[in-house]
Amino acid sequence: MSRFLSNSTILDRPVGRSQRSAEQNVSLSAFSYLFSEMVQYHQSRVDSVSALEHRLEAAGYGVGLKVLELLAYRARDYTRQTKLMNMLQFVSTTAWKALFGKAADSLEKSIDHADEFMIVDYAPITSTSVSVPADLGGLSVDAYISGIIAGMLQGAGFPARVTAHTVEEGDRKKAVFLVKFAASVMSRDATIIG
Amino acid sequence: MTSSSSPSSLLFVIVGSNEPLFEVDLQASSQPISDAATRQSYFVLHSALDLVERSASNQMYLKIVDKVNQQQVSTFLTAGNIKLMLLHNVHQNKSEEAIRQFFQDVYELYVKFSMNPFYAYDTPIISEAFDTRVRALGRKYLS
Numbered sequence: 541m542s543r544f545l546s547n548s549t550i551l552d553r554p555v556g557r558s559q560r561s562a563e564q565n566v567s568l569s570a571f572s573y574l575f576s577e578m579v580q581y582h583q584s585r586v587d588s589v590s591a592l593e594h595r596l597e598a599a600g601y602g603v604g605l606k607v608l609e610l611l612a613y614r615a616r617d618y619t620r621q622t623k624l625m626n627m628l629q630f631v632s633t634t635a636w637k638a639l640f641g642k643a644a645d646s647l648e649k650s651i652d653h654a655d656e657f658m659i660v661d662y663a664p665i666t667s668t669s670v671s672v673p674a675d676l677g678g679l680s681v682d683a684y685i686s687g688i689i690a691g692m693l694q695g696a697g698f699p700a701r702v703t704a705h706t707v708e709e710g711d712r713k714k715a716v717f718l719v720k721f722a723a724s725v726m727s728r729d730a731t732i733i734g
Numbered sequence: 735m736t737s738s739s740s741p742s743s744l745l746f747v748i749v750g751s752n753e754p755l756f757e758v759d760l761q762a763s764s765q766p767i768s769d770a771a772t773r774q775s776y777f778v779l780h781s782a783l784d785l786v787e788r789s790a791s792n793q794m795y796l797k798i799v800d801k802v803n804q805q806q807v808s809t810f811l812t813a814g815n816i817k818l819m820l821l822h823n824v825h826q827n828k829s830e831e832a833i834r835q836f837f838q839d840v841y842e843l844y845v846k847f848s849m850n851p852f853y854a855y856d857t858p859i860i861s862e863a864f865d866t867r868v869r870a871l872g873r874k875y876l877s
Contacts, residue, residue, distance in 0.1 A: 549863045551846050605814060605855040606848055612813030613845040618794040618838070620813045695814035695855075 597687035604691020624729040659717040745821040750856040760872035782807040810837035836875040
């Protein structure tokens with residue numbers, strides 16, 4: 541057992557100071573390869589598009605929970621988000637930068653529904669090198685990212701349903717992550733002062 | 735059940751969304767604590783949980799959230815709503831600063847531990863290494 545060979549465990553290694561150091565970055569090709577293998581793995585075990593998306597979301601969910609803790613720790617200010625807008629800002633800027641190298645392209649509030657928000661990314665790394673065959677219809681592998689967002693929000697106490705949609709804008713496509721918060725979150729946010 | 739003389743105890747618990755994930759008795763004393771005292775300690779800790787839920791502060795360190803007889807519960811709430819709770823006695827006179835340092839170090843330990851991809855978030859922590867280090871931190875800051 542490696543435990544007997546080395547005395548240091550994950551608890552001894554430093555968490556990592558900032559995102560900018562080279563050792564923190566993983567190559568895009570490594571990620572794309574791993575991600576494509578993961579998609580294929582799940583694809584061989586399900587028989588419907590929605591089940592596949594569900595599995596990808598579940599995979600991302602665990603990542604979201606842990607990334608939330610890690611990024612909050614790295615911020616070093618020992619504070620947590622209690623207000624809805626602050627949490628969404630945290631997800632679309634801080635978390636996006638840490639995960640994808642840049643902030644999300646925009647964060648929008650839905651006009652029709654008070655509990656819906658949209659996070660827009662023009663080139664999500666999960667789908668830039670993916671081509672969806674015709675028989676898989678509306679599959680969006682960005683479901684993985686929806687899972688990450690959902691995990692982060694759930695962990696912080698803002699349960700929400702997150703779905704990924706590909707929208708045509710002029711001559712290019714963009715990925716829109718629709719975040720629909722639970723009713724309890726909206727009512728609680730209304731009562732918090734500040 | 736002892737009510738006039740409260741048990742002198744130093745209990746540290748990590749509570750997730752459904753259940754306690756980790757607990758350790760940081761008391762250095764060699765005399766065994768009576769059963770009734772232990773039950774009372776846990777009771778105080780868990781009733782303090784309700785107060786934590788309702789706090790709206792955006793700070794992680796919530797200081798003392800409950801005070802029962804001579805026992806106080808200090809809490810540290812992580813970004814993922816995991817509660818690190820410490821039950822201590824007024825007589826022990828632990829300084830605010832010492833408790834804060836203790837929580838910050840355990841928080842760092844917890845974040846590192848949860849980065850393990852084989853650890854499912856919000857499940858009981860059974861790592862020996864984690865246990866040893868938390869005890870060491872307890873000795874360093876709280877005794």
